[in-house]
Amino acid sequence: MSSSIWSRPAKGSRGPAPAHSREEIVAAATAMADADGLGAVSMRAVATALGTGAGSLYRYLSSRDDLLDLMADRAAGELRPYPEAGDDWLGAMLRIARRQLDLYRRHPWLVDLLARQSAPGPQSLAWFDHCLGVLRPVPAPAAAKFEAIAMMTGVVSLFARSEQSGPPAGFDGIDMTAFPHLVEAATAAPAPAPRRDLFEATVRSVLRGLLTDAA
Structure with a gap:
């Protein structure tokens, strides 16, 4: 080898x-x-x-x-300069996640490399090290922090891949009689309130759930 x-x-x-x-x-x-x-x-x-x-x-x-x-490692270098933590670790991690998403938008092929088994390079390690520094005040085990960072990356990659795929196909030409819940949801009137930022809500929920519950 x-x-x-x-x-x-x-x-x-x-x-x-x-x-x-x-x-x-x-x-x-x-x-x-x-x-x-x-x-x-x-x-x-x-x-x-x-x-x-x-x-x-x-x-x-x-x-x-x-x-x-x-x-992959050269692209990871574009995540610099890293967002600073300050007193808000969750907000800092969200800024890091947004920067990741922007990176995947610039280099869509990066999403396809995530599943590869490979040794991380210096830029990737520096990014991970910074994330751990941001999470240092969180009273959770190191293993939970590793999992949270990995899950955050997974969420970012899902959003990036979804953007690359475009909007989902419609139901034209399909008999929807047997799927009443889908019909109800698809034809429901839009909520009057503005849509929430789903990316932010998901990242915050994942990190808070993994790290707060593990503390």
Whole structure:
């Protein structure tokens, strides 16, 4: 099993002098994913974008998985500067979650990387460390804080994926006779009060429920 990309030098020691830095490679791959999705990113495609051969990239990376890990961590660096906690840890975590959602909007392919098993990079670890710092005043076990941060990320990814998918399909052409509750809900008059911020309500409820109940 090969070592983690984070434990290896940024470039190999053999062969001719490298023409591109690891950062240039990752930036090119990120631009490609932003434009055409993660499926467009391959070692050969990135090499072509840089005007070099695919084989040359293996002086910097062992595989496409290495490249994906570097892309994810580079994107995590965009979460800086981190929102400060102050006296309101819940409000600070909500600001962090909103920044995450904005990140996923800029880089929709990040949502597809969340399920991958990979070693976190320095930017991802710095973000997680900051979240734990924000939660330091909360009298809950460390395990509960880890779970809360992970669940917050899960909520953010669900909202991001929902935005990417667009509005749900309607019921045109479907006989709804057997689904009276759906019909009632779909045809109900809108509430007079303005709709609440569902993202904020969900993030606050998840964090408060996990951390307050665990205290």
